[in-house]
Amino acid sequence: MTPESKRQARTAKPAKEPKAPKTPRQPGSERAATGRRRWIAPLVALVASLAALGVVLGVSLRDPGAQDASDRAAASQARTSIEQLLSYNYKTIDAQQAQVQGLLTGSFKGEFTQAMDKDIKPLAVKNQTVVQAKVSDIGVMSSSPTTVKVLAFVNQARVGADTKNPVVDQNRVMATMRKVGDRWLISKVEAF
Numbered sequence: 001m002t003p004e005s006k007r008q009a010r011t012a013k014p015a016k017e018p019k020a021p022k023t024p025r026q027p028g029s030e031r032a033a034t035g036r037r038r039w040i041a042p043l044v045a046l047v048a049s050l051a052a053l054g055v056v057l058g059v060s061l062r063d064p065g066a067q068d069a070s071d072r073a074a075a076s077q078a079r080t081s082i083e084q085l086l087s088y089n090y091k092t093i094d095a096q097q098a099q100v101q102g103l104l105t106g107s108f109k110g111e112f113t114q115a116m117d118k119d120i121k122p123l124a125v126k127n128q129t130v131v132q133a134k135v136s137d138i139g140v141m142s143s144s145p146t147t148v149k150v151l152a153f154v155n156q157a158r159v160g161a162d163t164k165n166p167v168v169d170q171n172r173v174m175a176t177m178r179k180v181g182d183r184w185l186i187s188k189v190e191a192f
Contacts, residue, residue: 081103108188173189175189
């Protein structure tokens with residue numbers, strides 16, 4: 001190699017690689033893609049807004065009076081059922097127990113039967129006890145379409161062989177009413 005060719009080799013720039021041939025763009029294709037992108041965000045926002053509006057309308061158009069009517073019906077039935085549940089006469093206690101069974105549901109039915117057979121009935125017969133329960137006031141504590149919890153203030157007037165004048169016991173009763181078919185039945189009772 002000659003000194004001249006060495007110098008040219010040192011100062012020579014590497015040859016550029018040929019660029020790939022550009023594909024010709026179709027007229028308006030970039031503008032069409034940009035236009036589509038511009039419509040996506042507002043379209044998504046519109047769909048989300050319509051979905052939110054549907055939820056709000058669905059919740060607000062639900063008849064609030066329907067739940068109030070359901071609560072009143074459950075509380076009314078609870079009043080009657082609690083009075084029957086907590087009243088008994090030693091002479092007719094078996095018939096009363098059978099009648100009250102129709103007002104109960106779930107595991108509470110068995111709990112009631114067990115309490116009547118083991119505790120209440122033997123003492124009522126032994127002491128010739130008559131108890132008359134009267135709900136003085138009742139209110140809905142919580143509710144859903146199928147379950148209503150009520151708090152009842154109950155006065156129980158009790159007479160027996162050992163008492164000539166009625167003794168009045170004042171109780172508070174929390175009852176859970178469950179809708180079974182078209183009836184409200186007692187599924188739980190807590191007295192305190």
